[in-house]
Amino acid sequence: MIDLHDLRERPDAYQQACEKKRVKFDVKAFLELDAEYRRVRGEFEAMRAQQNAVSKEIPKLAGAEKEAKLTEMKGLAERVKEGGTLLKELEEKWNKQQLLIPSIPLDVVPVGKDDTENVPLRSWGDIPKPSFEICDHVQLGKELDLFDIERGVKIAGARSYFLKGDGMRLQHAVMSLAMDVLHKCGYTLMDPPHIVTYGAMMGTGYFPGGEEMAYHLDERDEGLHLIGTSEVPVASFHADEILAVDELPKRYAGYSPCYRREAGAYGKDTHGLYRVHQFYKVEQVVLCRADTEESMKFHKELLGNAEKVMQLLEIPYRVVDVCTGDMGQGQIYKNDIEAWMPSRKSYGETHSCSSFYDFQARRLNTRYKDAGGKNVFCYTLNNTCIASPRVLIPLLENHQNADGSVTIPKALRPFMGGQDTITTRR
Numbered sequence: 566m567i568d569l570h571d572l573r574e575r576p577d578a579y580q581q582a583c584e585k586k587r588v589k590f591d592v593k594a595f596l597e598l599d600a601e602y603r604r605v606r607g608e609f610e611a612m613r614a615q616q617n618a619v620s621k622e623i624p625k626l627a628g629a630e631k632e633a634k635l636t637e638m639k640g641l642a643e644r645v646k647e648g649g650t651l652l653k654e655l656e657e658k659w660n661k662q663q664l665l666i667p668s669i670p671l672d673v674v675p676v677g678k679d680d681t682e683n684v685p686l687r688s689w690g691d692i693p694k695p696s697f698e699i700c701d702h703v704q705l706g707k708e709l710d711l712f713d714i715e716r717g718v719k720i721a722g723a724r725s726y727f728l729k730g731d732g733m734r735l736q737h738a739v740m741s742l743a744m745d746v747l748h749k750c751g752y753t754l755m756d757p758p759h760i761v762t763y764g765a766m767m768g769t770g771y772f773p774g775g776e777e778m779a780y781h782l783d784e785r786d787e788g789l790h791l792i793g794t795s796e797v798p799v800a801s802f803h804a805d806e807i808l809a810v811d812e813l814p815k816r817y818a819g820y821s822p823c824y825r826r827e828a829g830a831y832g833k834d835t836h837g838l839y840r841v842h843q844f845y846k847v848e849q850v851v852l853c854r855a856d857t858e859e860s861m862k863f864h865k866e867l868l869g870n871a872e873k874v875m876q877l878l879e880i881p882y883r884v885v886d887v888c889t890g891d892m893g894q895g896q897i898y899k900n901d902i903e904a905w906m907p908s909r910k911s912y913g914e915t916h917s918c919s920s921f922y923d924f925q926a927r928r929l930n931t932r933y934k935d936a937g938g939k940n941v942f943c944y945t946l947n948n949t950c951i952a953s954p955r956v957l958i959p960l961l962e963n964h965q966n967a968d969g970s971v972t973i974p975k976a977l978r979p980f981m982g983g984q985d986t987i988t989t990r991r
Contacts, residue, residue: 566927567666569599582669585676585889595662602655609648616641664773667894668924674898677888680914683901684888689872690881692905697967701908702958703837706732708969709987711961712954714837724827724841728954731987735960735973736845736953738980743847743874743951744820750870752818752849757798759821763788765801768929770895770921780824795819796947799850804929807940813933814853814863818950821846838954839913847950852931852943860920860944861898867948868900868918874951875915877976880959881905883912895924902949904959915956918948 572579573596580592619641623634675684706712711732717725728736744754766772766779771793780791792798799819808815823846834840849870851863868884875882887899898920903912923942926932932940964972971987978985 566663566924567668568923568927569663572596572666573599578669579666582667585670586667586892586894587678587890588665588667588894590665590667592666595666598655598659598662602652602659605648605652605655609645609652612641612645612648616645661773664767664928665894668897668922670889670892670896671898673886674892675886675888676890678890679888680891682888683885683891686884686886686900688881688883689876690879690905692881693907693963695965695967699907699962700965700969701837702961705961705965705969705971706837708989709971710989711735711957711987712838721842724835725843726838726841726954731981731984732957734981735977735987736957738973738977739878739951739953739956739960740820740845740847741980742877742976744818746874746877747818747847747849747870747950750816752816755795755799755802755817755819757792757795757802757819757821759792759824760786760789761792761798761801763790765797765804766790768804769797769800769925770893770928771797774894778826780826791824792821793823793825794846795821795823795848796850799848800852800925800945800947801929803852803931803943806931808852808931808933808943810854810933810935813943814851814859817850819848819850821848823952838958841954844952844954846952849948849950851946852926853946854933854935855923855941855944857922860922860946863946864898864900864918864920867946868902871902871916871918871948871950875902875904877974878956878960879974879976880956880963882915882959887917893919895921897922897924904956905963906959907962908958913955913958915952915959916949919946921945 576592576596583590583592619634619638623631623638626634675682677683703714710730712729713727717727748754760782763772771779779793782789799817823844825842827840827842849867851867853859853863882902882904885901885903887901892899896919900918901914902916904915906913922944925945926942931943933943935941961971964974966972969989973981973985973987
């Protein structure tokens with residue numbers, strides 16, 4: 566949610582943000598609604614005040630004067646009722662419309678229409694040039710008995726899979742490594758709820774607008790949803806709270822399964838484990854003071870944590886500046902990490918690091934009391950630390966050997982009982 570005072574002062578900047586982020590929203594029309602809502606609210610509050618004043622006068626009156634006041638009170642009550650109905654209608658529309666307004670991206674964000682116009686910043690690691698013909702992760706998974714996509718689809722439908730044996734162990738090792746790195750960096754690990762309310766989804770900016778990507782529970786549990794990222798419950802952890810400034814920053818790491826319908830993505834990245842309905846993720850979330858320099862410091866920290874894990878996994882990657890057309894509604898700055906995926910002969914997105922300033926905190930009503938005693942909305946940030954099984958694609962493909970085996974990176978071996986290679990099981 567954006568600051569309405571700022572919107573009223575800089576409407577053109579918000580309309581430009583809509584255009585850059587490809588959000589269809591008429592700022593001018595909203596400001597007209599905003600003015601009408603405030604006018605009607607003012608008139609309603611004035612009528613209520615008059616109604617209260619008259620009601621206090623009546624017991625002191627008698628005779629004709631009292632009858633006149635009673636008649637006046639009756640007419641006033643009708644106007645208050647009508648005004649209340651109109652105010653309620655306007656308020657509902659006003660509240661809903663606010664949730665559609667995007668935040669303004671930073672000036673450094675490249676302007677572009679979609680992910681094809683993201684701008685590479687830097688890369689790490691050497692792209693392997695094996696002397697043998699590489700296998701893609703699906704072929705490796707079959708030959709090494711790491712996962713079974715066909716039976717996953719049979720049991721649960723498209724974009725489903727079973728991880729098996731060393732495939733499951735490898736995923737668990739990757740998650741454990743990420744959590745170990747973050748624990749050592751002072752992050753509080755969390756196993757959060759996997760089912761959340763509409764308020765949590767709305768508060769973090771996923772609703773309205775992302776409903777068709779989420780799994781909804783049925784009418785027995787109306788308003789509850791499966792999470793698509795632990796960012797939702799973890800960022801909501803302090804909703805409706807006022808923190809002391811010396812409690813900040815809050816560094817959290819949520820570990821959870823994630824569920825996404827991928828509605829509208831049919832036919833896109835359907836091969837193998839790249840785009841699936843169920844996956845696991847370690848998500849970093851930071852709450853900090855409302856300070857732009859501090860926010861950028863934590864943005865770099867979150868990005869650096871994810872890069873550290875990718876380097877430990879010995880996976881070549883690049884970091885890109887995400888353009889305006891590929892950003893979410895609330896993000897003001899965003900980087901993606903893209904891993905080199907040999908079978909695709911290109912980089913594929915594996916992490917997204919996002920800064921929101923106070924966009925989420927306003928929705929969640931998460932504040933802190935500053936040194937002057939004023940309540941201020943926190944700034945929030947998040948970044949994937951690791952997500953699987955997507956990361957298994959570059960992990961397997963970049964570490965395959967000519968004999969069909971896969972070398973396990975050194976950093977993962979302690980989490981796999983010292984095992985250094987995944988080989989074909991006979």
